[in-house]
Structure formats: structure tokens, C-alpha cells
Amino acid sequence: MQTIKAQVKAFVIDNFLMGRRAGDLADDTSFLERSILDSTGFLELIAFLEERFGIQVADEEMIPANLDSLNAIDAYVKRKAAVEACLGDTRK
């Protein structure tokens, strides 16, 4: 199974770069600084994260620190999944 980072990278390359400039996208590349995503792009990215990883991105979590690079997203999704798994355990 692909890692979170690989899945997001494939989505970004396919959806925002039309399959080009894949080499430009390092794990720490800022989507904002490199103009890879604009505000509509972030909304699209959030929809992808919610659908693919089954998480709910809260309004206050929509910050560059969570979403502006593959590394940031990887860490954020892992954190969210851990919290939601924990909540799931508590509910059992």
C-alpha cells in the first residue's frame, strides 16, 4: 500500500501539475511559495484528504503548517488518524 506522502504527491502532480514538473515537488516544497496551489486548490486538496483518509479537516486546522507541503500533510494526517483512532477506542 502506498504511503500517505506518495498518495498525496500523486494527487498533486496529477491534479495541479497535469503530470508535469514532478521533479519540482520535493517533500518539503511549499505549495504556496512555488504557486502550485491557490486557495481553490487548497479546497480541492482538503476534499481529497477527507475522502481518501477518512478524516475531517476542521476550520482551525486549515493552516499552512498542516497543509503547505507533503511533509506537513503527512504529519497532519497521521496526527489526525491517531486522534480519531483514540476517540474511536474511547467510544467502544
Place this chain on the structure above:
Amino acid sequence: MSGRHPEIIVAGEKRSVDTRASAPLHIDCEREVRRITARLVEQVVDEFRRRGVVIALSGGVDSSVCAALACKTFGPTRVLALLLPEKESSPQNTDLGREVAGQFGIPCIVQDITPVLEAIGCYALRDQAIRAVFHEYGDDWKNKVVISGGLEGRVHFFKLVVQAPDGRILERRIPHREYLQIVAAQNFKQRARKTIEYFHADRLHYAVLGTPNRLEYDQGFFVKNGDGSADVKPIAHLYKTQIYALARYLGLPEEICASTPTTDTYSLPQGQDEFYFALPYDKMDLALWAHDRDLAPAQAAALMGISERQAAFVYNDIRAKRKAARYLHAGPLLIEDHDQIPNPSASALS
């Protein structure tokens, strides 16, 4: 509210108004009107060979000031004012537009564009997207879209606010597909209006006068091929604060001089700062002014009365919007330059 009415100078005499926040945006109204009217006649008559101008009046301060300037430039008989309301626009704004046309003796045509918008699917397509977010949304409900995130340094997102007939207000973040469809459908309004403006411009051999202020023009607060389309834009270099000063100088109705800018596009009342800008216009004017003069966020913050951290976020927002506006400003790009026809957009996206 500080900053709304800057200090103005009329015939060399200073008229004292609240200037604390807006001091950098002082304007000599008399000189500015002279400069605009001189340039406007050169552009319309000498460059475009047109015999007058068509202007759509919204009842707001920008289009009202433009109407007054057009009247000073060409005389009332060479200006045509259009009032183009639809079922969701404010009747009060139409009345104000009519009042301005009347004040300057400008011929005025009123056309309700609701049937045009119904025929093209504006309301149905928009409501389809709204119902994907709020299943219970009915034909008698009201709606608006509000922006969130900019002042807190978050990624921008939009919330859909709907109001049920019993007054209940519901609010939810809009998924991107629905957001794009709502905005695309709403844009029919500006594009339908522009089609009608050009009909009258063509039949009279007039130019179309666009009414954006500096903030709107710079930050891309317009619809491409809608209100963004025009032959001349005589106030696009002026901050909104300065346009309010001109409104007073030109003697526009008090209701317009003291108004708060709205979009008048959605069925619920909506301020421009709710939909697009991070701050109210007077602070955004100062933010843009400070940003373009390379003032540090701390200096800008003092000017605007916000925190340094917020000023830094607003600066980021200004840069992001300016970048996004490049597409809106650009004309069609060519694969290669045409030898005989210069392409003004050739470098717009480079």
C-alpha cells in the same frame, strides 16, 4: 468610523474631516477631477473614436462617482446610465442609482435582468449547488457566501450562509465543487449586465466605462468578462477612501457618501469584506498602501489598528490575491507574438 472621510482639499482650502487613520491617502479632489476628465476625453474620443460613455449604476459610491466624472467630461447628453437590477438586488440601490442619474441629468434606462438570468439558469444552477450543501434549501430561502481564514493566517475557505423563511440562519463550509458552481452561476449576473452595456455602447457608438477602485482592480475583485470588462476605468488608480472623498467633493447624495460597500450580488446582505477582503475597505486601503511602500508589518499594524501578526497575514493575503488576479487581468494569450497587433497580455502571465 475613523478613516472613512479623509481630509480633502477644495480650491486650495483644507476641509477638516477625520484623518487619523487615512492621512496617507489625502487627495486634492479638484486637481484629481481635472486630471481624470482630461485623460478620459483623450481616451474615449482620441484613442477610441467613441462619442460618449455607457455606465452601469449600482447605487454604490464607485459607479456614482464615475457617472459624475463622465458627466463633467462629456456632458449629460453623451452619457447613458443603465440600471440593471434583478430579483435579488436591493431596491434601495436602484433608487439611489436613479437619484444620481437624475441629479446629473443623465439619461437613464432601467432593465430588470431577472428574466435573462432565469433563462440562462443562473438561479437554478446556483440553487442546485446550494442544495448539495443544505438539502432543505427552498426557493424562498436566502443565501450568501462569506470568506474566512485570511486574518488568522489560515488557508482561505468559504462558508455558505442560508436563511430560512422563519429567520433561522444556517452556516457551513462549502466543498470546492459546490463553491465553484455557486460563484460561476452568480457570475452570470455581472456578465449579463456587461452584455447589455455593450449593446447600448454599440448602438450609440459609445465606450463602456468600468468602475473598479484600486483595491478591486489590484486584488482581482471582479468577474472576468463581467464587471472586469470595460473600455476605460477612470478610478482604478484611486483607493476607495479617496473615492469617498471625491463623492463628497462632487456633491453626491449623503446616503452614497456615507454608505458601506456591499456586493449586492447574493440575496442576503453581504459586505465586501465578508466576501473577499480580509478587512473593511478603509483598513484594506491602508494595508495596500503600506504594503506597496514596503512598510514593515509593525508600521502597517499601527496604521490599521490591528496586531503585527494580523498585518503580516494581510500582507500575505494581498500578495496571494494579486497573484490570482493576473489571470483575471490577462487577455487571451497567443502562441507567438503577432507582428502587426501588439498583445498587451503577452507578459501578463510570464
